[in-house]
Amino acid sequence: MRFQPNEDQSTFFTVLEQMMGSGGAGWRAGEDWVRFDWSAEFDQLLEENGFFDCAAEEDLGAVAAADMVFCLASLPVTLECAASSLLRPQFFPHLPRPLAVIEDEASAVRFLPVARSILHIGEDGVRAALIEPMMVEPVESIFAYPMGVLRDAPIQWMKIDADPHLVSENWRIAIAAELAGALKGGLESVLAHVRDRKQFGRPLGSFQTIQHRLAGAASSIEAARLLVLKAAQSLDPVDSATALGYVQDASTDIVYDLHQFMGAMGLTLEHPLHRWTYRARLLRSSLGGALGNMQLASVRRWGEA
Amino acid sequence: MDFGWTDRDQAFRARVRDFLAQELPSDWDEIRRHGPGSKEQTEFSLEFCPKLASARLLVPHWPTAWGGGELSTWEHFILGEEMWAAGEPRGAQYMNVNWIGPTLMRFGSEEQRRAFIPQMAAGAAIWCQGFSEPDAGSDLAALRTRAVLDGDHYVINGSKIWTSYAGLAEHCFLLARTAGAPGDKSGITIFLVPMSTDGIEVRSIPSLIGHGDIHETFFTDVRIPATSRLGGEGEAWSIITYSLANERVGIPRYELSSRVLGDMVAALKQRGQFRDSAVQARAGAAHAACEAARLLVYRVVDQLANGRDPDADANIARVAVIRADHAVTDFGLDFLPDTFSGTGHPAHLAHHERAIVAGIAAGAAEIQLSLVARRHLDLPREAC
Numbered sequence: 001m002r003f004q005p006n007e008d009q010s011t012f013f014t015v016l017e018q019m020m021g022s023g024g025a026g027w028r029a030g031e032d033w034v035r036f037d038w039s040a041e042f043d044q045l046l047e048e049n050g051f052f053d054c055a056a057e058e059d060l061g062a063v064a065a066a067d068m069v070f071c072l073a074s075l076p077v078t079l080e081c082a083a084s085s086l087l088r089p090q091f092f093p094h095l096p097r098p099l100a101v102i103e104d105e106a107s108a109v110r111f112l113p114v115a116r117s118i119l120h121i122g123e124d125g126v127r128a129a130l131i132e133p134m135m136v137e138p139v140e141s142i143f144a145y146p147m148g149v150l151r152d153a154p155i156q157w158m159k160i161d162a163d164p165h166l167v168s169e170n171w172r173i174a175i176a177a178e179l180a181g182a183l184k185g186g187l188e189s190v191l192a193h194v195r196d197r198k199q200f201g202r203p204l205g206s207f208q209t210i211q212h213r214l215a216g217a218a219s220s221i222e223a224a225r226l227l228v229l230k231a232a233q234s235l236d237p238v239d240s241a242t243a244l245g246y247v248q249d250a251s252t253d254i255v256y257d258l259h260q261f262m263g264a265m266g267l268t269l270e271h272p273l274h275r276w277t278y279r280a281r282l283l284r285s286s287l288g289g290a291l292g293n294m295q296l297a298s299v300r301r302w303g304e305a
Numbered sequence: 306m307d308f309g310w311t312d313r314d315q316a317f318r319a320r321v322r323d324f325l326a327q328e329l330p331s332d333w334d335e336i337r338r339h340g341p342g343s344k345e346q347t348e349f350s351l352e353f354c355p356k357l358a359s360a361r362l363l364v365p366h367w368p369t370a371w372g373g374g375e376l377s378t379w380e381h382f383i384l385g386e387e388m389w390a391a392g393e394p395r396g397a398q399y400m401n402v403n404w405i406g407p408t409l410m411r412f413g414s415e416e417q418r419r420a421f422i423p424q425m426a427a428g429a430a431i432w433c434q435g436f437s438e439p440d441a442g443s444d445l446a447a448l449r450t451r452a453v454l455d456g457d458h459y460v461i462n463g464s465k466i467w468t469s470y471a472g473l474a475e476h477c478f479l480l481a482r483t484a485g486a487p488g489d490k491s492g493i494t495i496f497l498v499p500m501s502t503d504g505i506e507v508r509s510i511p512s513l514i515g516h517g518d519i520h521e522t523f524f525t526d527v528r529i530p531a532t533s534r535l536g537g538e539g540e541a542w543s544i545i546t547y548s549l550a551n552e553r554v555g556i557p558r559y560e561l562s563s564r565v566l567g568d569m570v571a572a573l574k575q576r577g578q579f580r581d582s583a584v585q586a587r588a589g590a591a592h593a594a595c596e597a598a599r600l601l602v603y604r605v606v607d608q609l610a611n612g613r614d615p616d617a618d619a620n621i622a623r624v625a626v627i628r629a630d631h632a633v634t635d636f637g638l639d640f641l642p643d644t645f646s647g648t649g650h651p652a653h654l655a656h657h658e659r660a661i662v663a664g665i666a667a668g669a670a671e672i673q674l675s676l677v678a679r680r681h682l683d684l685p686r687e688a689c
């Protein structure tokens with residue numbers, strides 16, 4: 001049991017942190033008060049420098065990739081990092097990214113308007129296809145992602161030679177990492193606010209109600225991150241369902257509290273809080289949501305009956 | 306980062322489990338049912354701990370000079386997990402092993418060390434911890450029990466409360482005030498007091514958490530030699546801060562919770578009640594709570610093992626440990642209510658009685674949350 005990163009992981013995260021602090025990763029309001037900030041230039045910078053491929057490097061591995069997804073999701077910009085970091089290097093390194101993963105054909109899919117490849121993970125197998133912007137209809141949405149649906153254009157699906165269960169468990173872990181990171185970003189933003197903002201002559205953050213609820217959120221988020229990292233290493237199907245179920249379950253109360261403590265400011269598009277909470281509010285329902293994943297973890301651990 | 310166990314850790318755990326399988330009697334569930342502070346379990350510990358000592362499993366992490374085997378922080382921790390999950394057959398003696406013994410090694414006089422440590426290493430010493438008082442719970446520094454120097458003796462007056470094991474303990478690790486007013490940490494001193502000294506009276510407090518677990522302990526003109534003082538006058542706060550540092554994550558409660566949860570699921574399956582998806586989801590949630598606590602605690606153990614101060618990470622872990630204990634017993638209350646009545650299932654009941662203590666004893670949940678807010682989230686001090 002070792003919680004410290006190895007030397008390569010340490011260097012990797014130092015560089016990542018520097019990049020995260022650079023331009024293109026911070027808060028920008030965007031034109032027309034859009035609900036998300038798709039940072040194409042920062043995405044490209046990460047891709048060019050090979051960050052999304054770190055899972056394939058022996059001394060970095062899936063644990064570092066999952067932790068990177070957690071870190072990147074804590075930024076106010078929206079990045080397609082989950083599928084690119086935890087699925088692509090292992091299963092389809094040659095597909096151009098960004099990737100959009102289609103879980104449910106009837107719904108709008110995140111990242112579709114910016115994606116260059118799409119994936120479909122089914123019981124019977126994994127398929128992928130290259131797509132062009134004209135094949136996608138962007139959809140307006142409350143969620144802080146570029147959302148879209150496929151137009152009725154013919155799609156050239158390719159069968160991917162990979163175990164669909166393995167792909168789908170990696171996807172479960174990737175979503176859990178992204179959700180935990182989004183919550184962490186929201187928490188940091190609210191912490192900065194409650195340290196600073198005064199009411200009744202004292203900082204909001206000195207009120208015990210606020211302290212305790214944020215401390216509880218911090219405990220859940222830290223636990224979620226560790227559950228994700230462990231699942232990324234073990235690839236145990238109980239661990240992956242546990243990680244996603246845990247963070248989805250925690251996200252409901254955390255998102256509520258984050259908005260509460262931001263007051264009216266948190267309801268505006270002038271403050272970035274929504275950039276994290278409206279990613280979390282989409283991801284909480286992924287792959288069965290909290291109840292579905294908790295039940296899955298349970299059945300995987302103890303059987304049906 | 307690596308979440309796997311080393312071969313050495315696994316072998317050590319297997320050794321502890323084998324020992325428990327061999328040495329716990331068939332009526333152990335009945336004995337443990339009374340709780341770690343009960344007469345039954347305390348008496349049992351006096352048979353069991355000497356056996357542990359012979360197997361070199363009582364104080365394996367202590368220095369060899371004191372009967373230990375210099376084993377690692379992780380091995381010490383694995384021992385704690387296995388013991389707690391088995392219903393803590395060491396009873397009160399876990400305190401000697403974890404912190405009273407090591408504290409005496411570091412701060413005790415030669416005479417004190419020789420008087421107390423060998424007995425602890427042999428598994429034959431029952432101690433209690435006299436910290437809390439009626440007016441000093443979470444705010445421990447408010448304690449009022451006084452020790453006044455009179456020639457070469459101290460005279461102690463005051464009272465302690467919630468003292469576990471006091472009814473059967475031979476010694477008390479006592480905090481008393483030698484100077485200052487309630488609230489003044491620098492006036493508190495440690496005394497190693499034989500419980501048989503005249504003027505000490507112990508009353509058991511009927512409780513929800515097992516028989517004879519908690520007590521009131523009264524001190525009326527209790528005269529003890531000045532050599533019973535541990536360290537100097539006024540040094541209690543710094544000494545206990547040191548000695549409880551390794552106790553910062555507290556008891557590895559999630560290990561018992563996780564096993565009891567598995568047991569509860571097995572009972573529900575036997576009754577055909579585990580087909581319901583709502584029951585399954587709740588079991589999954591309780592499992593997740595246990596695993597969350599486990600990983601946060603392991604992170605702290607890893608820090609201790611590497612000689613780093615876990616600081617607020619220990620408080621973060623404690624919050625999750627409390628939640629996990631409650632998640633499991635609440636699962637039982639919701640889906641197996643009859644397990645808590647009549648003949649029920651003694652392990653579930655015993656777990657329940659441990660679980661409801663989790664957020665109160667050894668620093669309330671709210672105190673942990675406040676510490677997380679201040680130390681980890683860098684929030685301003687609470688205003689009054």
Ligand SMILES: Cc1cc2nc3c(=O)[nH]c(=O)nc-3n(C[C@H](O)[C@H](O)[C@H](O)COP(=O)(O)OP(=O)(O)OC[C@H]3O[C@@H](n4cnc5c(N)ncnc54)[C@H](O)[C@@H]3O)c2cc1C
Pocket residue numbers: 433434435436437438441442443444466467468469470514518519662664665666667668669670671672675
């Ligand atoms: C089973 C058991 C065994 C124990 N064994 C021992 C023992 O062997 N020796 C010993 O010395 N003590 C022992 N204790 C006592 C234990 O240390 C105290 O119960 C604990 O420190 C809390 O003190 P209190 O019970 O007086 O609660 P209080 O300090 O009166 O607090 C009550 C509640 O108020 C809330 N609270 C308190 N302060 C704050 C704050 N600042 N902010 C927000 N909320 C707050 C918390 O919810 C807390 O639970 C034991 C307790 C139990 C339950």
